[in-house]
Amino acid sequence: MGLPADVETTGATPLEILIQRARELLPEEGVITDRARLRTYECDGLAHYRVTPALVVIPETAEQLAGIVRCCAEQQIPYVARGSGTGLSGGSLPHAEGVLVVTSRLRAIKEVRRDDQRAVVEPGVINLDVTRASTPDGYYYAPDPSSQQVCSIGGNVAENSGGAHCLKYGFTTNHVLAAEFVTAEGEQVRLGGDAPDSPGYDLLGAVVGSEGTLGIVTEVTVRLVRLPEKVVTLLVGFDSTDRAGAAVSAIIAAGIVPAAIEMMDALAIEAAEAAVACNYPDGAGAVLVIELDGPATEVDAEYADVVRLCEETGAFELRTAQTPEERVLIWKGRKSAFAAVGRISPDYIVQDGVIPRTALPEVLRAIADLSERSGVRVANVFHAGDGNLHPLVLFDDAVPGAGEAAEAVSRGILDLCLQHGGSITGEHGVGADKAAHMPKMYAAEDLDTMQLIRCAFDPDRISNPGKVFPTPRLCGERPGRRQGAHPLQEAGVAEVF
Amino acid sequence: MTDMDIRQMGAFDEHHPPDSDLLGDCVHCGFCLPTCPTYVLWGEEMDSPRGRLYLMKEGLEGEPMSDSMVQHWDSCLGCMSCVTACPSGVRYDTLIEQTRAQVERNHRRTPKEKALRALIFSIFPHPKRLRAMRGPLKLLQRTGLDRRLRSTGLLDRMAPHLAAMERLAPTITDADPLPELMPAVGERRASVGMLTGCVQGAFFPGVNAATARVLAAEGCDVVIPPSQGCCGALSVHNGREEEAQTYARRIIDTFEDAGVDHIVINAAGCGSTLKDYARLLADDPAYAAKAEAFEAKVRDIAEILDELGPVAERHPLDLTIAYHDACHLAHAQGVRSQPRALLRGIPGVELREIAEGEICCGSAGIYNILNPEPARELGERKARNIVATGAEVLVTANPGCLLQVASSIAAQGHRLGMAHLVEVLDASISGSSPEELRTRTI
Known part of the structure; x- marks a missing residue:
């Protein structure tokens, strides 16, 4: 693609043209070029991936944002969108030659x-x-x-x-x-x-x-x-994740769909206690946080069933929040768990994988084995109801090799998920972190089809390039690693853009 | 001061740079962002706690101290809301204080900035000078500082704020001086030393008098040493470490011989600094141990009253009260439930919560003088949330908050009674009419 005419006449680089355009469109404080400031945007919630962006813009209107993107398209400059910068897959990791478009002032x-x-x-x-x-x-x-x-x-x-x-x-x-x-x-x-x-x-x-x-x-x-007429939140202590897992299966099998059913294991409980003093049951090998909501009569009936099923599967302590404050405290332990792990380990990887709920006890045992064999501690927090695991792999980056060992365990957990018919991410996304895992989950044809959709929206591949897909390809290139044309092309129903 | 002998490491010298172990506790989760007043206003990473920590890390890694770094550290209110919000337990309070001391040593401020800071620190930490004021402007005129100010072009920035303070500050009637000892009423349950503070003592002598009366009514012998001096809070919060240490030593000396069980303070900003004396004087062999012993005795007035439990009878006060958490009480000292429990203990009081209660009102020590624009925006936001509660009286536990909130509420054309927590307790114990509190302005 040739350079636009104004570049050839002024000699300005595409980035300089974009910066100039940004200064025309945005208020002064919305255009960041100072190095120290740019660096504060170099990572999101996945802090071990870092790239300093060439430019950060903070638009205040949709029109300003669209104007920036139009200029990016004209100048062929990649852009990455970022909100609060809390993502856990590096989805908003900046591009070194690109602009980071921050939406934190679009907040009406x-x-x-x-x-x-x-x-x-x-x-x-x-x-x-x-x-x-x-x-x-x-x-x-x-x-x-x-x-x-x-x-x-x-x-x-x-x-x-x-x-x-x-x-x-x-x-x-x-x-x-x-x-x-x-x-x-x-x-x-x-x-x-x-x-x-x-x-x-x-x-x-x-x-x-x-x-x-x-x-x-x-x-x-x-x-x-x-808002539901009634909400009941229970905290249930078990001596093992096996028993807690059995309780989850029993509850779902009984036809009850709780608003939430969350599990934490002993190590995750220890971290949450250290961070927010949530006062979970002493000596628990696992806790379940179960929430029922809906019409009062329905909740009351389900509550009786849930209590019975937990007791039958071996719960040793069962508490029901009596006040909104108690409910908040139960949830606080669960919701702060990721960041709270910082209290018991200098560094950690938050993994995100999905398994069929019925495979829960088996996969948890396999994770425990993996942890024991490698000597890498793993804390487990997860949405037990839908089989979405969040193992937290703990390590100390100051110890040589510890980071690599933790990465290996983290990858091993994903492999376990896939072996049991699950997925490499439940909700954190693929981002920069898991792009390399996509071929383990999808056939080349699947990835090619996704690539065709992407090219329909973004033919120049400037919107968050390098994320999600393992081997970035230009849309003009023939998709696929195989020799020959894509099957859809061969069938005469599609053409390369 | 710039000590050329101290080796520079990136942005910082070797004397207590921001502690890299403490910085390492930040996992970049971002939970601090929505609780940070400047992030709420501007939506910029650099003006969030996470961004400010990142700038410190850059400085440790070798980036020189730039104007932009200093600007973002300066714009922190020091409200410590992020410390409360942080699930990883990052000691932002310690880190920003270490950084501010570095900035004061290693950053060249403009003459304008220097003059403003010099002016502030020649007045605020000096109770006698503050007391001498019949309004800040009069003092300026008397000392000739107004001409110095005008020549620096600062008056435009200063004057509206000082004028507002003069308008809103109580007429300094020569309040009866506090006795050196106010004996316990009835059975003696504790002996306490009382810190009178700078702004509290000068602008709100009534609060100190009420504090002493309530403590005595609850069975405390109250020891009030005369001429105590400043606790050093403003100096600590603005990186003036040596000055703060000098003040701290004097306060420790003053109270050392009093032989009291507790040292009680009714100003949140002072309290959080008094509770951090051990760290402030850790490098001073003569005072390190004394500072630790002193620190262990410090209690906010709400804490000590809650610990002791009520013995004095509470008379009913039919009032709706909005309680405003002072940042240096709620975030820096974790004192939230005690003031509410004390207010609920008064028959007839209905307590209302203020939306966005965790966000600072913009007072933040001398922040509203150094950074008038964000302080004004935060004050307006706080005033709207307070007025929305429909309460008759606003109660808080810090003089700076009272000044800031009163001026913001008045600017929006509303009227609300304003009182310190201890004044409400005093009114209830003495059986005064609630009407006096409803109509009290400052």
């Missing part, structure tokens, strides 16, 4: 429409603030990642974030009804709408969970859920 809650149960928000709005804005009307926003008090809705859309309550209520994708979206060419388009369903391909569905590789959302219409 534009509407809370009680009557049709939806809120319209900008991407930088913090997840929990949507709930705070809608609870006075009797509603809340259901997807609740552990980082809900800090993560942004835009980031949630990019990662299709889940959380403890997604077992019953579904992931972000089930709660996004429409979005304003800036394509990789800088066009502002609207996906989805007020009607419950739109004919044709579900483009909004493709965008949710695309990890910023298709474009950037600048406005999101989310579904609000009625």
Whole structure:
């Protein structure tokens, strides 16, 4: 591709042109070029991947953001979107020659429409603030990642974030009804709408969970859920993860869908106690946090069943939160668990994998074996109801080789997930961290098909390049590692862009 | 001061650079972001605790101390809300104080900045000079500092704030001086030494008098040494380490011979510094042990009253009260439940919570003078949330917060009674009318 005319005439580099354009579009404080400042953006929540971006912009309107992306497209400069920078897969890891587009000033809650149960928000709005804005009307926003008090809705859309309550209520994708979206060419388009369903391909569905590789959302219409009439939160202590796992299976088998059912093992409990003094049962090998919500009569009936099933599977202590404060404290232990591990280990890797729920005891035993063989400690925190594991692999980076050993265990856990028919990520995303694992999970044909979709949105591959897919290829290249044309091309139903 | 003998390591010299072990505790999770007042205002990584820690790390790794680094550390209010929010237990409080001392030594401030700081530190930590004021402007005129100020072009920045302070500060009636000993009423349960503070003593002598009365009513012998001096809080929070150490030694000496069980303070900002004397004087062999012993005795007024439990009768006060957490009480000292429990212990009081309670009001010591614009925005935000509670009286436990919140609420055209926690307790114990509290302004 040839250089645009103005570059040839002025001699300015593409980046210089972008910086100049950014200064015209944005207020002074929204354009960051100072090295010390740029470096504070070099990593997100996955801090061992670091790249200093060439430029950071913090737009205040969707139009400013679209203007920046248009200039990126003209100048062929890669861009990466970032919300609160809490992601755990390096999804918003900057590009060294690119611009980081930060949405933290796009944070207006534009509407809370009680009557049709939806809120319209900008991407930088913090997840929990949507709930705070809608609870006075009797509603809340259901997807609740552990980082809900800090993560942004835009980031949630990019990662299709889940959380403890997604077992019953579904992931972000089930709660996004429409979005304003800036394509990789800088066009502002609207996906989805007020009607419950739109004919044709579900483009909004493709965008949710695309990890910023298709474009950037600048406005999101989310579904609000009625606050339940009754909520009961239980904390149940077991002597082993096997028994706790058996309780989970028994509860689900009984036809009960709790709002949440979370498990923590002994090491994770130790960390949470150290961080927030959550006062979990002494000597527990595992605890379950079980939450039931809904109409009072239904909750009461389910509660009796859950208590019975826990006792039958060997629970040694069962506490029910009596006050909102007690409920918050039970959840505080669970929700702070990741960061709390910093109290018991200098460094750690948060892994994210999925297994069929029924494979839980077997996989946990295999993780314990792996940990014992390698001498690397692993703390387990997970959404037990849907088999989403979050093993925390502990190590001390100051010890030579410890980081590599921890990485090996972490990879081994993913392999275990795949061997049991699971997935390499439940909710943290692929990002920069797991791109190399994608071929273990998908055949080359699957990856090629995904690549074709990506190229339809972003033909120049400038939107968050280097993420999700293992071997980045230009859209003009023939997809696939095989010799010969793609089967769809051979069939005459597709052509290379 | 720039000590050329001290070897530079990137941004910092060798005298207590930000502790790299403490920095290593940060796992970059970002839980501090939404609790940080400047991040809430500006949405920039560099003006969040996580970003400021990252800048410290850059400095340790060899980046020189740049104007932009200093600007972002300067804009921290020191409210310590992030310390409360951090799941990994990062000691941001220690790290920012270490960094600020480095900035004062190793960064060349502009003449304007220097003049403003010199002015502030020639007034605030000196109770006598503060007491001498009939309003800050009058002092400026009397000392000729106003001309110095005008010549630096600072008056434009200063004057609106000082004018507001003068308008809102209580008329300094010559309050009856406090006795050196106020004996316990009834059975003696403890003996306490009382710190009178600088701003508290000068602007709110009524609060000190109420503190002494309430302590005595609850069975304490109250020892109040005259001419105590400043505790050093403002100096610590602004990187003036040596000055702070000098003040701390004097306070320790003053209270050493009093033979009291506890040392009680009614100003949150002072309390958090008094509780950190051991670290401040750790390098001083003559005072390290004394500082540790002193620190162990320090209690905020709410803590000591909660520990002792009530013996004096509470008379009813029919009041709705919004309780504002002072950052240096709630975040720096973890004192949240005690003041609320004390207020709930008064028959007739209805307590209301303020939305975004964890976010600073913008006072933050002398921050509102050094950084008037963000302080004003935070003050407006806090005032809106306070007014929204519909409470009749705002209660807090720090003089800076009272000044800041009162001026913000007045600027929005609202009227609310303003009182320190201990004044409400005093009114209840003495059986005064709630009307006096409803109409009290400062």
